[in-house]
């Protein structure tokens with residue numbers, strides 16, 4: 001078996017506010033394989049975003065260990081964690097955070113200008129099916145198209161991992177499905193390991209594995225024998 005992309009052991013994050021302790025993550029053990037598509041499902045407050053943020057180097061756990069390949073993230077200082085994140089991680093959030101005064105092409109170019117071996121902005125936009133719209137401004141694009149620009153921006157630096165927090169949360173079913181199709185297409189073509197947080201249980205069928213969260217723990221892991229094509233989903 002190849003080395004996992006992420007290996008977490010007893011990963012714990014505790015928030016203390018006054019006298020109240022919240023165990024956002026409680027002793028989580030987990031491996032995520034190269035090229036895997038993993039969906040995180042679970043009620044609000046169950047720890048999904050906390051795990052995603054720690055994997056993305058945006059936050060530190062309280063205890064436990066986390067490796068990215070053979071790099072131990074839990075030993076890195078903030079500067080090294082920032083370098084790790086810049087080099088290896090693409091983020092997609094619910095809200096697209098595009099710069100309104102820049103075209104789709106220019107929004108993606110912002111990232112490619114500061115990366116080591118980026119793809120061209122038009123290449124990244126064609127991977128999400130938006131080559132014909134690259135000179136449009138965000139306001140001229142639908143919500144789903146704006147999210148696909150955000151995905152193109154996230155993958156243009158060829159990250160090993162794409163971390164997506166509610167990427168379809170603001171979208172209707174049809175445009176949400178196009179966004180999931182774009183994520184799966186990138187996983188197929190570039191081999192990008194992809195982690196998707198969602199509240200939408202229909203999306204679990206496109207994953208290799210589904211991690212169910214409850215109270216800061218992974219309560220169940222479901223391995224899907226086959227990944228369903230995004231185009232056949234509906235919700």
Ligand SMILES: Nc1ncnc2c1ncn2[C@@H]1O[C@H](COP(=O)(O)OP(=O)(O)OP(=O)(O)O)[C@@H](O)[C@H]1O
Nearest residue numbers: 015017022023024043044045046047048049050051
């Ligand atoms: N900065 C913080 N300070 C205190 N508590 C926090 C902080 N961030 C998160 N929490 C708490 O940690 C727990 C886990 O939160 P997290 O955001 O990881 O859940 P989630 O599963 O992603 O929820 P959602 O689906 O609503 O985004 C929650 O109880 C939350 O209130």
